[in-house]
Amino acid sequence: MGTALDLLGELVWNHTLRTVGTGAIFLGIVNGVLGSFAVLRKQSLLGDAISHAALPGIALAFLLTGSKSNLSLLLGAAAAGWIGTLFIMSVVKNTRIKYDTALGLVLSVFFGFGLILLTYIQRMPVAAQAGLDTFLFGQAATLLRRDVLTIGILGAGVLAVVLAFWKEFKLLCFDPDFAHSLGFSVRALDILVTTLLVTSIVIGLQTVGVVLMSAMVVAPAAAARQWTDRLGTMVVVSALFGALAGGSGALASSVTAHLPTGPTIVVCLSAIVIVSLLLAPNRGIVWNWARERANRRRIMTDAVLADLYVLAVRHEDPGHGHPISVLRAMSMGHGGVDRSLKLLRQRGLVRKTETVTWSLTPAGLEEARRLAGKGDGEETP
Amino acid sequence: MTAPQIEIQVIAVLVAVSCALPGTFLVLRRMAMMSDAISHAILLGIVLAFFATGDLTSPLLVAAAAMTGVLTVSLVELLNRTGLVREDAAMGLTFPALFSIGVILVARYAGSIHLDTDSVLLGELAFAPFNRLTVWGYDIGPRALYMMAGIAALNVLFIAVFYKELKLATFDPALAAVLGFSPGVLHYASMALVSLTAVGSFDAVGSILVVALMIAPPATAYLLVDRLSHMLALSALLGAAGAVAGYWVAHVLDASIAGSMASMSGLLFVAAYLAAPQRGLVSILLRRARQRLEFAQRMLIVHLYHHEGVPEADRENRVEHLHAHLKWKRSFAERVVFAAGKKGLLERRDGFLALTDDGRNAAREAIAG
Numbered sequence: 018m019g020t021a022l023d024l025l026g027e028l029v030w031n032h033t034l035r036t037v038g039t040g041a042i043f044l045g046i047v048n049g050v051l052g053s054f055a056v057l058r059k060q061s062l063l064g065d066a067i068s069h070a071a072l073p074g075i076a077l078a079f080l081l082t083g084s085k086s087n088l089s090l091l092l093g094a095a096a097a098g099w100i101g102t103l104f105i106m107s108v109v110k111n112t113r114i115k116y117d118t119a120l121g122l123v124l125s126v127f128f129g130f131g132l133i134l135l136t137y138i139q140r141m142p143v144a145a146q147a148g149l150d151t152f153l154f155g156q157a158a159t160l161l162r163r164d165v166l167t168i169g170i171l172g173a174g175v176l177a178v179v180l181a182f183w184k185e186f187k188l189l190c191f192d193p194d195f196a197h198s199l200g201f202s203v204r205a206l207d208i209l210v211t212t213l214l215v216t217s218i219v220i221g222l223q224t225v226g227v228v229l230m231s232a233m234v235v236a237p238a239a240a241a242r243q244w245t246d247r248l249g250t251m252v253v254v255s256a257l258f259g260a261l262a263g264g265s266g267a268l269a270s271s272v273t274a275h276l277p278t279g280p281t282i283v284v285c286l287s288a289i290v291i292v293s294l295l296l297a298p299n300r301g302i303v304w305n306w307a308r309e310r311a312n313r314r315r316i317m318t319d320a321v322l323a324d325l326y327v328l329a330v331r332h333e334d335p336g337h338g339h340p341i342s343v344l345r346a347m348s349m350g351h352g353g354v355d356r357s358l359k360l361l362r363q364r365g366l367v368r369k370t371e372t373v374t375w376s377l378t379p380a381g382l383e384e385a386r387r388l389a390g391k392g393d394g395e396e397t398p
Numbered sequence: 399m400t401a402p403q404i405e406i407q408v409i410a411v412l413v414a415v416s417c418a419l420p421g422t423f424l425v426l427r428r429m430a431m432m433s434d435a436i437s438h439a440i441l442l443g444i445v446l447a448f449f450a451t452g453d454l455t456s457p458l459l460v461a462a463a464a465m466t467g468v469l470t471v472s473l474v475e476l477l478n479r480t481g482l483v484r485e486d487a488a489m490g491l492t493f494p495a496l497f498s499i500g501v502i503l504v505a506r507y508a509g510s511i512h513l514d515t516d517s518v519l520l521g522e523l524a525f526a527p528f529n530r531l532t533v534w535g536y537d538i539g540p541r542a543l544y545m546m547a548g549i550a551a552l553n554v555l556f557i558a559v560f561y562k563e564l565k566l567a568t569f570d571p572a573l574a575a576v577l578g579f580s581p582g583v584l585h586y587a588s589m590a591l592v593s594l595t596a597v598g599s600f601d602a603v604g605s606i607l608v609v610a611l612m613i614a615p616p617a618t619a620y621l622l623v624d625r626l627s628h629m630l631a632l633s634a635l636l637g638a639a640g641a642v643a644g645y646w647v648a649h650v651l652d653a654s655i656a657g658s659m660a661s662m663s664g665l666l667f668v669a670a671y672l673a674a675p676q677r678g679l680v681s682i683l684l685r686r687a688r689q690r691l692e693f694a695q696r697m698l699i700v701h702l703y704h705h706e707g708v709p710e711a712d713r714e715n716r717v718e719h720l721h722a723h724l725k726w727k728r729s730f731a732e733r734v735v736f737a738a739g740k741k742g743l744l745e746r747r748d749g750f751l752a753l754t755d756d757g758r759n760a761a762r763e764a765i766a767g
Binding site: 239 | 480610656661664667
């Protein structure tokens with residue numbers, strides 16, 4: 018507890034930490050929003066390809082300009098990410114090679130080329146090259162105020178475009194054919210979304226690293242999807258998840274030695290995903306399990322009620338009691354007869370006679386008739 | 399060439415061939431990204447097994463890491479089956495998580511294990527000759543060479559023995575199931591092989607470039623040949639060529655060998671993508687242009703045929719008019735008229751276009767379909 022409070026205090030007073038936290042939270046928001054579109058459009062792995070493909074762009078930008086200025090590296094990364102995406106599209110369109118192969122090809126070959134450049138740069142006798150390899154796994158602690166400003170401005174731009182084209186993007190996600198028939202250029206919208214995705218990925222590379230940036234795109238959106246069926250809510254929740262994981266991961270890694278930022282953020286994201294998959298109402302695994310259990314219980318209870326009804330109808334005296342062994346035999350080994358009888362008795366539908374047998378109450382008879390009636394139309398026997 | 403140089407190249411070729419063989423099936427079965435997932439996730443297996451055994455060269459390490467790969471495949475499938483996330487997202491969620499835990503463990507305990515976060519990504523083929531295998535006191539060569547030779551042999555053996563089954567499961571999984579092969583067993587066996595290959599290649603080329611060696615050569619071969627057996631052989635050959643070329647490029651640039659091998663494999667792909675007969679971009683574009691011109695010629699002669707002998711023919715059947723009627727640019731119209739004229743389908747008289755007998759017949763045929 019003390020350390021948590023210390024961290025909070027540090028956050029308020031420590032300039033570096035505040036910078037890092039703000040930058041990472043911005044990133045989380047922007048990628049959470051764009052990730053929602055990527056996940057819904059089945060392009061979860063495109064982010065992986067784009068971020069890996071950006072590496073040679075970063076290295077080339079450094080080789081050409083000789084500076085580690087944030088903007089030139091960003092431009093290089095964006096250009097390379099874009100070229101990678103175009104190459105994927107072109108290969109898929111013109112050959113029989115499938116999307117997944119094209120993705121893996123661009124991802125690994127671009128990255129390999131980037132590594133050649135990176136190792137080449139590292140062996141150059143210039144002092145300025147130090148720190149380029151932090152782009153592999155990211156280092157939040159290296160974020161400067163200037164970088165956060167760049168992230169903020171570009172991120173705000175991306176979000177503004179998303180807001181402006183909200184309706185169009187929504188249509189593109191759920192019914193591109195309809196969008197086309199309405200006269201929207203699906204191709205232009207596709208290019209716009211991809212450009213925004215490339216932008217939101219490259220602004221995160223310094224913090225999260227090229228290797229794991231894709232998780233920043235996929236995980237918040239996949240987690241948010243579990244909590245809601247509405248796009249608007251999903252985008253907001255996804256942005257919140259991204260901000261939460263980005264902020265906490267980046268801070269944890271800046272205050273701890275030997276804790277690379279990218280992997281730390283991914284672990285935070287994974288925790289959010291696991292909780293969402295398990296606990297989200299309606300879709301979550303635990304929720305589903307509980308619902309199935311309740312359904313099974315209800316069906317079993319109804320079955321016992323129906324069995325008693327069958328017995329009551331065949332007997333001259335509807336109030337005649339029947340031993341539990343008969344009911345057990347009639348349930349055909351489904352079990353849980355005792356529990357069902359207890360539940361039915363609580364609802365006042367059955368009663369126990371003095372001879373420890375069971376019979377329907379008048380209310381139970383009514384309920385059983387209603388249930389039986391449901392099966393074959395309006396008619397009640 | 400010095401002895402270590404030869405040894406490095408032999409290991410590089412073995413790695414490339416071992417990767418290209420199972421990679422062929424990944425590419426054909428639309429599971430290429432599984433190589434990405436497996437090669438990342440095995441890092442966690444390697445690290446955990448190292449903690450358990452305390453020995454980086456233990457064969458147990460290889461087995462444990464390969465099992466992690468298979469576990470990853472099952473985890474992705476499990477997540478996929480819940481229906482909560484789509485298949486691509488299931489993969490995009492699983493392997494970054496496992497890989498991240500692995501990287502954090504490596505970074506935290508970097509002092510105590512001979513792995514660091516850079517070598518996780520890069521591998522270090524240049525160091526392979528330093529780790530020697532000695533039998534009864536004799537130095538018989540680098541350890542990596544024997545391991546990769548073993549893995550390559552296993553890959554060849556597996557594919558040779560189960561060739562028919564693999565072929566059927568790849569091209570017609572439904573028929574394979576009907577015939578009584580269990581595609582599940584074969585699937586997991588091949589995933590185990592992919593994992594094993596990835597573990598063996600990990601030291602040499604790192605986690606990301608394994609993907610390049612598994613996907614790029616088969617993808618290139620896929621553009622060049624049509625038979626599975628040819629594709630396997632060509633993939634292995636292209637992988638080996640990329641490995642040797644990559645080694646020398648890295649030697650000249652003094653850069654990462656693995657990165658260079660991946661780049662060379664990529665270059666081979668680009669070359670095939672551009673220049674492959676029939677499937678290459680150049681021949682596709684040429685074919686499209688030719689088809690466009692041929693189609694335009696048929697349109698032209700049908701147009702001329704329709705207006706032949708009617709009063710407005712003098713106005714309609716002119717090069718200048720094609721722009722208005724067929725929405726053709728002037729230069730394109732000239733090209734079409736020239737090509738049709740050369741074939742003897744029409745004659746040109748002061749801008750007026752008249753069909754020849756051949757042209758008239760061709761037009762009738764075109765109309766009749």
